[in-house]
Amino acid sequence: MNTKRPTARLAGLFLAALAAVSAASASEVPSAIAGRVQLPADVAALPVEQAILTAPPLVPPPITRRTPARVVVNLEVKEVVARIADGTDYTFWTYGGTVPGSFIRIRAGDVVEFHLNNHPSSKLPHNIDLHAVTGPGGGAASTFTAPGHSSQFTFKALNPGLYVYHCATAPVPMHIGNGMYGLILVEPEEGLPPADKEYYVMQGDFYANGAFAGGGLQTFDTPKSIDERPTYVLFNGAVGSLVGDKALTAEVGQSVRLFFGVGGPNLVSSFHVIGEIFDKVWLEGGSRLAQENVQTTLVPAGGSTIVDFKVNVPGTYVLVDHSLSRAFNKGAIGMLKVAGPEDRVIYSGKEVDAVYFGSSAEEGSAAAKRQAELENKIKAEIKSNPTIAGLTKEMQIEKGKQVYMQNCFACHLPTGEGMAGVFPPLAKSDFLLADRERAIRVVLKGMSGPITVNGHPYNGVMPPQGEVLTVEQVADVLTYVTNSWGNSADAFTADEIRKVKGE
Ligand code: HEC
Numbered sequence: 050m051n052t053k054r055p056t057a058r059l060a061g062l063f064l065a066a067l068a069a070v071s072a073a074s075a076s077e078v079p080s081a082i083a084g085r086v087q088l089p090a091d092v093a094a095l096p097v098e099q100a101i102l103t104a105p106p107l108v109p110p111p112i113t114r115r116t117p118a119r120v121v122v123n124l125e126v127k128e129v130v131a132r133i134a135d136g137t138d139y140t141f142w143t144y145g146g147t148v149p150g151s152f153i154r155i156r157a158g159d160v161v162e163f164h165l166n167n168h169p170s171s172k173l174p175h176n177i178d179l180h181a182v183t184g185p186g187g188g189a190a191s192t193f194t195a196p197g198h199s200s201q202f203t204f205k206a207l208n209p210g211l212y213v214y215h216c217a218t219a220p221v222p223m224h225i226g227n228g229m230y231g232l233i234l235v236e237p238e239e240g241l242p243p244a245d246k247e248y249y250v251m252q253g254d255f256y257a258n259g260a261f262a263g264g265g266l267q268t269f270d271t272p273k274s275i276d277e278r279p280t281y282v283l284f285n286g287a288v289g290s291l292v293g294d295k296a297l298t299a300e301v302g303q304s305v306r307l308f309f310g311v312g313g314p315n316l317v318s319s320f321h322v323i324g325e326i327f328d329k330v331w332l333e334g335g336s337r338l339a340q341e342n343v344q345t346t347l348v349p350a351g352g353s354t355i356v357d358f359k360v361n362v363p364g365t366y367v368l369v370d371h372s373l374s375r376a377f378n379k380g381a382i383g384m385l386k387v388a389g390p391e392d393r394v395i396y397s398g399k400e401v402d403a404v405y406f407g408s409s410a411e412e413g414s415a416a417a418k419r420q421a422e423l424e425n426k427i428k429a430e431i432k433s434n435p436t437i438a439g440l441t442k443e444m445q446i447e448k449g450k451q452v453y454m455q456n457c458f459a460c461h462l463p464t465g466e467g468m469a470g471v472f473p474p475l476a477k478s479d480f481l482l483a484d485r486e487r488a489i490r491v492v493l494k495g496m497s498g499p500i501t502v503n504g505h506p507y508n509g510v511m512p513p514q515g516e517v518l519t520v521e522q523v524a525d526v527l528t529y530v531t532n533s534w535g536n537s538a539d540a541f542t543a544d545e546i547r548k549v550k551g552e
């Protein structure tokens with residue numbers, strides 16, 4: 050496998066470079082490659098199975114075997130643009146192309162060979178911390194994976210339960226906030242009691258650089274995330290992902306089981322289904338049936354729950370976070386549609402009408418749109434005022450450093466030194482400092498093909514940043530890189546960037 054060598058070098062250099070960066074210290078840093086594990090004879094003799102992964106709201110079938118297996122999991126990381134609300138797209142980072150990521154189902158005692166494959170079109174390295182794993186970082190350090198690479202590690206599922214997995218690459222709240230989480234169910238050895246319908250739902254808080262359903266393409270907003278002011282609180286990654294013809298379904302008399310998790314990054318959920326009572330709750334996703342007859346169950350960020358209930362009468366049952374502004378104004382609504390004969394003794398009145406929620410949400414979103422317009426007007430006023438607009442070069446450098454630590458450091462490293470033969474240096478780069486316009490073009494439009502930097506050849510792919518970054522952010526990050534690590538140049542202005550962008 051010749052993919053191993055650059056990864057080893059990447060991991061080693063990255064570790065050294067990251068040690069100097071305090072901002073990244075809370076996240077997992079890559080570890081050295083330990084080589085393939087020598088499985089003892091009894092483990093090597095176990096039957097080998099390819100895990101079935103499913104996209105939400107579907108769940109893989111229950112595990113029927115009552116003995117352990119070696120399970121191979123192949124999970125692909127993909128950065129995708131998808132609908133977050135009507136007329137509004139968002140750049141999601143995903144496991145398996147969906148938010149939440151693919152559902153993984155194994156059995157306690159299984160030995161899992163886990164492959165994390167980072168799609169070549171990804172802009173950033175990613176990893177995975179599975180809460181079902183016993184070991185440092187839950188696998189994060191062992192799965193740090195550059196774009197176009199694949200990492201492998203092995204773990205034994207020691208504890209049954211429903212566990213969250215998530216990305217733990219710096220900046221962690223951004224990776225999780227962009228949708229990098231999912232659930233892995235470790236069934237108890239004897240299996241779970243049977244249910245007629247099983248579904249997979251996860252709640253997440255999203256921090257967009259625009260208003261709720263504000264239109265256009267939105268991306269992650271760091272200040273909003275730090276203040277825990279989400280633009281959206283969503284079930285399964287989009288407003289309306291479980292509504293209308295995408296609603297969950299069941300029939301009168303059936304037992305429904307929800308595997309519900311909270312990816313966060315920040316909020317907890319007061320999970321409730323309007324018009325239903327949870328007959329059974331496996332609190333916090335643990336393996337013991339802990340409570341019965343529950344109205345609302347609290348699910349922590351990075352936690353889960355399993356709820357079972359029988360549906361007795363037809364109608365629409367609404368899933369909410371009972372912190373209700375999140376449901377009515379930020380999107381945390383899903384639906385379970387139950388078909389079948391009425392039972393007017395159990396329930397005789399008229400059912401909850403979906404339109405009630407819909408129109409409230411619409412009014413909220415019209416106001417939010419107006420709010421976005423006003424915010425843009427204020428921004429335009431500030432821009433045309435030279436005393437406010439005149440940012441000092443130092444301020445630009447500080448802002449640019451933040452852009453760099455989100456968008457560039459993964460490849461060019463926090464020290465700007467790059468990685469010999471793979472990522473060219475920005476520190477004292479003759480290529481960078483020779484031509485301002487060319488530098489702007491590289492950042493906006495990306496670059497590929499052979500180049501020479503400080504006498505060394507490079508032939509890689511630099512992903513375009515023009516869609517991800519605003520012109521101000523490009524000006525700031527270029528001002529930062531051309532005035533750090535011994536470099537020196539004039540500040541870049543947004544107008545300079547705009548000129549190249551429009552060519
Ligand atoms: C996914 C990895 C990756 C990311 C992220 C990335 N770059 Fe690059 N960058 C490259 C590669 C690879 C090249 C060389 C391309 C080639 O060989 O043609 C490059 C080249 C460059 C160059 C010109 C060569 C030099 O060393 O002077 C500049 C300037 C540059 N990048 C700046 C940035 C900035 C600023 C950011 C963040 C906004 C960024 N890069 C993000 C991989 C990356």
Ligand SMILES: [Cu+2]
Nearest residue numbers: 175216218224
């Ligand atoms: Cu990630």
